[in-house]
Amino acid sequence: MTTIQDVARHAAVSVSTVSNVLNGRTDRMRAETLARVEAAIRALQFRPSKLAQQLKTGQTPLLGLLVPSMANPMYGYIGREIESFAQERFGFRLLIGSTYRDREKESAFFEDLLAHGVRRVIVISSLADERHFESAVEHGMAVVSYDRGATPGKRSKVGHVMPDNFLAARLATEHLIGRGHRRLAFATVAGMTMSRSAKIDGFHAAAEAAGLRAQAQVLDGGPLDEYGDSVIAEVGRATALQIAQRAVRPTGIVALNDLMALGLMAGLREAGLRVPQDVSVVGIDGLFLAALSNPALTTVQLPVREMAHAMVERVMRSADEAGDPEYEQVFAALRLVERESVAPPPTAASARARRAGKEKPEKTVP
Amino acid sequence: MTTIQDVARHAAVSVSTVSNVLNGRTDRMRAETLARVEAAIRALQFRPSKLAQQLKTGQTPLLGLLVPSMANPMYGYIGREIESFAQERFGFRLLIGSTYRDREKESAFFEDLLAHGVRRVIVISSLADERHFESAVEHGMAVVSYDRGATPGKRSKVGHVMPDNFLAARLATEHLIGRGHRRLAFATVAGMTMSRSAKIDGFHAAAEAAGLRAQAQVLDGGPLDEYGDSVIAEVGRATALQIAQRAVRPTGIVALNDLMALGLMAGLREAGLRVPQDVSVVGIDGLFLAALSNPALTTVQLPVREMAHAMVERVMRSADEAGDPEYEQVFAALRLVERESVAPPPTAASARARRAGKEKPEKTVP
DNA sequence: TTGAAAGCGCTAACAT
DNA sequence: ATGTTAGCGCTTTCAA
Numbered sequence: 001m002t003t004i005q006d007v008a009r010h011a012a013v014s015v016s017t018v019s020n021v022l023n024g025r026t027d028r029m030r031a032e033t034l035a036r037v038e039a040a041i042r043a044l045q046f047r048p049s050k051l052a053q054q055l056k057t058g059q060t061p062l063l064g065l066l067v068p069s070m071a072n073p074m075y076g077y078i079g080r081e082i083e084s085f086a087q088e089r090f091g092f093r094l095l096i097g098s099t100y101r102d103r104e105k106e107s108a109f110f111e112d113l114l115a116h117g118v119r120r121v122i123v124i125s126s127l128a129d130e131r132h133f134e135s136a137v138e139h140g141m142a143v144v145s146y147d148r149g150a151t152p153g154k155r156s157k158v159g160h161v162m163p164d165n166f167l168a169a170r171l172a173t174e175h176l177i178g179r180g181h182r183r184l185a186f187a188t189v190a191g192m193t194m195s196r197s198a199k200i201d202g203f204h205a206a207a208e209a210a211g212l213r214a215q216a217q218v219l220d221g222g223p224l225d226e227y228g229d230s231v232i233a234e235v236g237r238a239t240a241l242q243i244a245q246r247a248v249r250p251t252g253i254v255a256l257n258d259l260m261a262l263g264l265m266a267g268l269r270e271a272g273l274r275v276p277q278d279v280s281v282v283g284i285d286g287l288f289l290a291a292l293s294n295p296a297l298t299t300v301q302l303p304v305r306e307m308a309h310a311m312v313e314r315v316m317r318s319a320d321e322a323g324d325p326e327y328e329q330v331f332a333a334l335r336l337v338e339r340e341s342v343a344p345p346p347t348a349a350s351a352r353a354r355r356a357g358k359e360k361p362e363k364t365v366p
Numbered sequence: 367m368t369t370i371q372d373v374a375r376h377a378a379v380s381v382s383t384v385s386n387v388l389n390g391r392t393d394r395m396r397a398e399t400l401a402r403v404e405a406a407i408r409a410l411q412f413r414p415s416k417l418a419q420q421l422k423t424g425q426t427p428l429l430g431l432l433v434p435s436m437a438n439p440m441y442g443y444i445g446r447e448i449e450s451f452a453q454e455r456f457g458f459r460l461l462i463g464s465t466y467r468d469r470e471k472e473s474a475f476f477e478d479l480l481a482h483g484v485r486r487v488i489v490i491s492s493l494a495d496e497r498h499f500e501s502a503v504e505h506g507m508a509v510v511s512y513d514r515g516a517t518p519g520k521r522s523k524v525g526h527v528m529p530d531n532f533l534a535a536r537l538a539t540e541h542l543i544g545r546g547h548r549r550l551a552f553a554t555v556a557g558m559t560m561s562r563s564a565k566i567d568g569f570h571a572a573a574e575a576a577g578l579r580a581q582a583q584v585l586d587g588g589p590l591d592e593y594g595d596s597v598i599a600e601v602g603r604a605t606a607l608q609i610a611q612r613a614v615r616p617t618g619i620v621a622l623n624d625l626m627a628l629g630l631m632a633g634l635r636e637a638g639l640r641v642p643q644d645v646s647v648v649g650i651d652g653l654f655l656a657a658l659s660n661p662a663l664t665t666v667q668l669p670v671r672e673m674a675h676a677m678v679e680r681v682m683r684s685a686d687e688a689g690d691p692e693y694e695q696v697f698a699a700l701r702l703v704e705r706e707s708v709a710p711p712p713t714a715a716s717a718r719a720r721r722a723g724k725e726k727p728e729k730t731v732p
Numbered sequence: 733t734t735g736a737a738a739g740c741g742c743t744a745a746c747a748t
Numbered sequence: 749a750t751g752t753t754a755g756c757g758c759t760t761t762c763a764a
Contacts (some may be wrong), residue, residue, distance in 0.1 A: 001505065001506075001757095003756095003757055003758085004757060004759095005757080005758095013733085013734075013735085014734065014736075015733075015734040015736095015757090015758080015759090016733060016735060016737095016759080016761095017733085017735075018758095019758070019759055019760080020734090020759095020760095022758090022759090023759080023760095027652075028733065028734085029733055029734075030733065030734095031397050033733075033734080047420075047477060047480060047481045048481065048757080048758070049481060049483065049753080049756090049757055049758070050478075050481045050482045050483070051417060051420055051426070051481075051482065051483045051756085051757075051758090052421055052740090052756075052757030052758040052759090053419050053757080053758060054417055054740095054758095055415075055418055055421055055740050055741070055756090055758075056739080056740055056757085056758050056760085057740085057759070058740080060417070062461075062482075065656050070445050070446050070449065071439070071441050071442045071443045071445070072442070073437070073439045073442065073655075075442075075444040076436050076437045076438070076439065076441075077437045079437070079438040080435060080436050080464055083436065083462070083463070083464055084464065087463075091476055093461055093463065093475075093482070094461070094462050095428075095459055095460070095461055095462075096461075096462045097449070097459065097460070097462050098446055098449055098450065108747080109459075111413055112416075114413060115413045115414065115415060115416045115417075116416045116417065116459070117415065117416070117417045122557075124605070125401060126583065139367070140367075178373055178750075182563040204432070220750075228653030230657075233654065233658055244739090262655075262658045263658060265658075265660070266657070266658045266659075266660070266662070269660055288596030288599065289439075289628075289655065289759060291596075291632070292599055292628045292629060292631075292632045292659075293632075293658075293659065293660065294631070294635055294659065294660040295660075296632070313640070327422075344754045365752085367741090369741055369742085370738090370741060370742060371741080371742095372741095378760090379750070379751085380751040380752075381741090381742080381743090381750075381751085381752095382743080382744075382745095382750075382751060382752080382753095383749085383750060384742095385742070385744080386743095386744095386750090387745055388743090389743080389744095394749065394750080395749055395750070396749065396750095399749075399750080412739080414742070415740090415741055415742070417740090417741075417742090418740075418742040418743085418756090419741080419742060419743075420742095420756090421740090421741080421742075421756045421757070422741085422742050422743045422744085422755080422756050423742085423743070423756085424756080557761060619742090674738035
């Protein structure tokens with residue numbers, strides 16, 4: 001590997017002169033010297049070692065990104081936006097880690113980041129508390145957390161960026177109500193995070209406003225082992241199967257997110273229920289996959305790129321400018337994208353007709 | 367930040383003793399000393415700086431991973447498997463980069479990796495040639511490339527791991543043929559990579575063996591701008607729309623991959639064609655999303671975890687053991703997962719009946 | 733305008 | 749069994 005020494009020797013100057021050109025202090029030398037050094041750099045294909053630079057400066061152009069699972073398309077999507085912005089705008093690369101929402105893994109990742117000299121991290125976690133990385137912040141790390149509000153009353157140095165989850169769920173629920181649905185459900189998974197409870201609140205608020213409080217229920221599909229990818233869709237499927245069993249079931253369901261909605265639709269179909277004729281479904285996220293499903297999923301589109309940019313900006317600035325510790329940015333620019341998974345609820349007549357139609361073949365078969 | 371010096375002082379020993387315990391050379395000291403050092407490490411919460419370590423040793427526990435786009439669920443899936451194995455087995459973290467199949471971006475990423483001291487990289491690229499990172503190999507980097515064979519006749523130091531793409535496409539095609547399909551198509555995108563041409567060969571081979579050579583066609587859906595995520599599904603959708611226009615169209619389609627198949631199904635549906643009654647579709651990859659689609663996608667499951675492990679093993683070993691330069695590992699443990707997107711082709715009678723049924727309303731409308 | 737030298741935190745000879 | 753010390757490649761005073 002060629003070093004700054006090699007370049008200095010080749011250009012017949014001292015290492016400090018080479019260092020000066022590397023760091024843009026070109027005014028301190030003759031044009032001729034500068035030219036010689038640049039020539040040497042090119043000739044030797046010299047790339048300064050970030051290692052040595054950061055050992056000296058304490059800064060490394062690496063951004064830590066912690067996600068529940070990079071196999072989850074939503075996190076891949078956010079991650080890509082973060083990555084390209086961090087790279088183009090600040091020249092930072094991404095050090096990524098999947099944590100499966102496991103506190104041990106998260107802590108271990110933070111330790112490693114610290115050891116690697118990484119001072120800026122974006123965390124997508126939703127773990128109940130942030131204590132395990134408050135300590136990282138004490139060590140001088142700039143942290144911004146996604147989809148999780150600041151703990152009320154507790155002043156933290158962690159920045160917070162999130163969509164308006166309350167609004168998202170409210171929009172989705174209102175859409176269902178607007179189409180005539182009265183028996184509503186919100187499908188979620190076990191474990192209450194801030195974003196989940198905000199969504200549930202939004203769901204209830206919309207139901208309440210329509211006088212449907214008593215008919216709005218929250219469906220908990222159970223725990224997630226390896227949170228993040230296929231699993232949540234599986235929970236959706238299980239929830240659907242369970243709903244199908246009921247004598248009286250919701251006609252309109254808001255899903256925690258698009259992946260859950262996709263699982264829900266698969267399960268509903270498996271159970272012989274049609275979407276949207278028998279049950280309507282609305283997702284939240286706006287994954288490109290929502291447009292591909294059959295029926296195409298009506299969903300609340302989150303401003304992913306904008307949020308990603310905000311997170312990067314914040315995490316890059318905060319260390320320098322020691323910004324206000326109460327930083328919290330909520331994105332309310334949500335848009336309900338209407339597709340095909342919502343229709344008016346079945347009327348009593350149509351439901352009866354359907355049941356009859358379904359039972360006929362069974363009777364004739366024997 | 368606490369340093370090895372602080373620990374040494376705290377334990378009243380020299381830095382080398384501390385270094386010795388850090389590096390497991392505990393036999394060289396009294397148990398009592400060891401205990402004191404360990405106590406000091408714990409008391410000070412000391413974490414050795416990887417920076418300084420690697421500056422000294424030239425080794426950094428970071429694995430570079432280059433993907434076309436981390437927003438593509440397939441790459442997220444592979445990436446996660448790589449990540450967890452590299453972490454659990456070797457204690458390495460992942461430095462990831464999306465390249466959008468752009469040579470400039472790939473080269474820039476390699477340069478950065480080198481500068482960061484990263485010596486091991488896994489590349490998922492399919493770019494036509496590998497020259498832009500052959501130079502990285504010269505600089506002592508261990509690289510393994512996914513889904514791309516070694517260039518014949520050219521001895522490279524780059525390792526190659528891939529599924530048996532020929533077999534994958536053959537299996538998919540044979541399945542269609544076995545169900546009675548005779549008018550076959552392979553749906554792909556513009557740009558010929560090694561893996562794509564292997565799939566096309568497999569498709570043709572299966573058709574040939576069934577005497578269907580003349581009825582097997584390759585459908586090129588056009589170029590990809592920002593390759594990797596939603597885009598390929600869009601190409602699938604466009605291809606479907608174009609197929610629907612034809613007087614005589616294929617009844618069985620093998621898609622380049624699952625995402626393309628999902629787009630194909632969406633487009634077919636949009637055009638009023640039913641899957642699988644009118645057209646059957648088979649994917650390749652085995653994404654969890656294939657199980658969620660409607661109809662659920664029949665696909666060839668790739669041994670993703672096994673391939674990920676093989677890549678990590680290889681890239682970790684190769685530097686030390688200077689393994690054979692001709693390394694190429696092809697995974698043939700493929701499994702066709704039957705779901706719902708394949709049925710026998712429509713008979714002439716059923717097609718006629720359908721057409722009549724479809725045209726009736728059109729005639730009565732005016 | 734240029735160079736010498738100290739030192740970032742650690743490892744690993746080489747001493748003691 | 750433990751300590752001293754010379755770097756790893758770079759940045760940055762401070763001198764010349």
